[in-house]
Amino acid sequence: MIRFSIDEKGKITLETGEGKRKVRELKGNSLIEFPNNYVVLDIETTGLDPKFDSIIEIGAIRYQNGKEIGRFSELVKPDAYYYLDEEDIKQTSDYCVVDGEPIQYINSFITDLTGITNKMIENARDEKDVLKDFDIFLSDDIIIGHNVNFDINFLYDAFEYNLDKPLSNDFVDTMRIARRILKELKHHRLRDITEYYKINYEGAHRAVNDCMITDNCLKCLQESVLLQFESIDEFAKSVSSYKGLSAKDITTSKTEFDEEHPLYGKVCIFTGVLEKMLRKDAMQIVADLGGINGNSVTAKTNYLILGNNDYCSLIKDGKSNKQKKAEELKLKGNDIEVITENVFYDMIEN
DNA sequence: TCTCCTCGAGATCT
DNA sequence: CTCGAGGAGA
Numbered sequence: 001m002i003r004f005s006i007d008e009k010g011k012i013t014l015e016t017g018e019g020k021r022k023v024r025e026l027k028g029n030s031l032i033e034f035p036n037n038y039v040v041l042d043i044e045t046t047g048l049d050p051k052f053d054s055i056i057e058i059g060a061i062r063y064q065n066g067k068e069i070g071r072f073s074e075l076v077k078p079d080a081y082y083y084l085d086e087e088d089i090k091q092t093s094d095y096c097v098v099d100g101e102p103i104q105y106i107n108s109f110i111t112d113l114t115g116i117t118n119k120m121i122e123n124a125r126d127e128k129d130v131l132k133d134f135d136i137f138l139s140d141d142i143i144i145g146h147n148v149n150f151d152i153n154f155l156y157d158a159f160e161y162n163l164d165k166p167l168s169n170d171f172v173d174t175m176r177i178a179r180r181i182l183k184e185l186k187h188h189r190l191r192d193i194t195e196y197y198k199i200n201y202e203g204a205h206r207a208v209n210d211c212m213i214t215d216n217c218l219k220c221l222q223e224s225v226l227l228q229f230e231s232i233d234e235f236a237k238s239v240s241s242y243k244g245l246s247a248k249d250i251t252t253s254k255t256e257f258d259e260e261h262p263l264y265g266k267v268c269i270f271t272g273v274l275e276k277m278l279r280k281d282a283m284q285i286v287a288d289l290g291g292i293n294g295n296s297v298t299a300k301t302n303y304l305i306l307g308n309n310d311y312c313s314l315i316k317d318g319k320s321n322k323q324k325k326a327e328e329l330k331l332k333g334n335d336i337e338v339i340t341e342n343v344f345y346d347m348i349e350n
Numbered sequence: 351t352c353t354c355c356t357c358g359a360g361a362t363c364t
Numbered sequence: 365c366t367c368g369a370g371g372a373g374a
Contacts, residue, residue, distance in 0.1 A: 030365085045364050108364065149365055151364035173361065176351075176366070189362065205364085239367090355372080362365090 002071065024156050026166035030149075030173060031142065032236040034222045037064050038142045042210035043151045044114050044126060046078065046106050052153045054078030056106060056116055058134055058155075060208025062141065063215065070138040073208040075124035081105045096122045114205045128162040135163060143171040146190045146214050174218050179222045180239060193217045236323070266302035303337055 041060045047053035052318035055076050062070035084102040095102045096116045105121045124130075145151050148171050156167040162173040178188045185192055194201045194213060205230055222232075229235040 043364085048364050056364090113364065147362045148367085173365090179361085179366080187361080353374080357369090361365090
């Protein structure tokens with residue numbers, strides 16, 4: 001949908017897209033989680049590009065604790081249409097008449113794909129009226145959809161244009177989750193996901209139907225995630241947007257500790273790759289024993305546990321920077337010991 | 351080693 | 365848009 005304004009001097013400013021301000025500045029965040037309350041969203045459009053194409057249908061279903069508790073489904077009449085010439089009219093019977101001229105809102109490719117015809121669109125409400133109601137329905141819930149950036153980008157522009165407000169809801173993309181969890185699949189189109197899980201794909205490409213299909217996929221994906229990971233949280237930490245492994249992410253549920261344990265109250269730092277366990281598991285053990293995890297060697301550090309540095313080509317003399325710093329501190333008289341991972345395992349076995 | 355970048359490849363939505 | 369690789373700097 002082309003949206004622009006022309007000022008007195010005839011200067012054209014795009015209302016959306018690469019226009020007056022940073023594009024979709026207030027868009028929500030892409031989340032990796034499976035919320036209890038959410039709205040599954042899908043739209044049908046006249047094409048793939050929000051700059052030139054329009055929304056023709058909005059479908060959305062609200063779920064609470066796995067159950068449907070609300071539904072929004074409505075066709076939309078776009079502002080834009082194109083005129084048909086005599087040749088066009090010979091080829092189709094699906095067109096509308098505006099001011100005596102034959103016009104189409106959507107081409108035959110979209111009609112074939114979605115089953116939505118120009119005749120159906122003709123009786124629909126205008127975008128602005130539909131969006132007003134949809135805005136109320138959506139509220140500020142988390143949005144879920146397949147490749148949901150597509151839908152959100154269209155709606156974001158339409159919200160700004162018609163309602164003069166951004167669409168800032170956070171969202172969960174089932175395609176992003178599927179790509180992470182179903183690596184063995186070559187493609188991750190909605191259709192591929194339904195085939196993998198044997199989910200009914202009938203009625204696809206109408207907005208609200210796609211919402212139901214997407215929700216079924218979502219529930220299957222959640223099961224797969226829990227099969228492959230200990231928790232949703234662990235899964236979330238495995239994605240690239242997650243910023244590394246930080247000591248503050250390791251917490252313990254224990255409330256009582258053996259104060260005699262050699263690691264109790266001690267600040268432990270790891271360097272290198274541990275042979276027998278993941279660093280995060282080792283850090284978890286430290287936390288459960290009442291020890292304190294840190295990210296770097298400081299004056300407060302008590303133990304530096306040495307893993308294997310062979311994988312790091314930058315370390316030529318066999319000592320990491322953490323180890324050098326630890327040895328320096330020890331010479332200065334600090335209460336710090338550099339231990340091998342085997343010594344660490346002996347300590348935690350007691 | 352750790353953190354923060356940039357950049358290119360690849361894929362999905364109608 | 366997201367991911368992963370590879371580089372710069374700390």
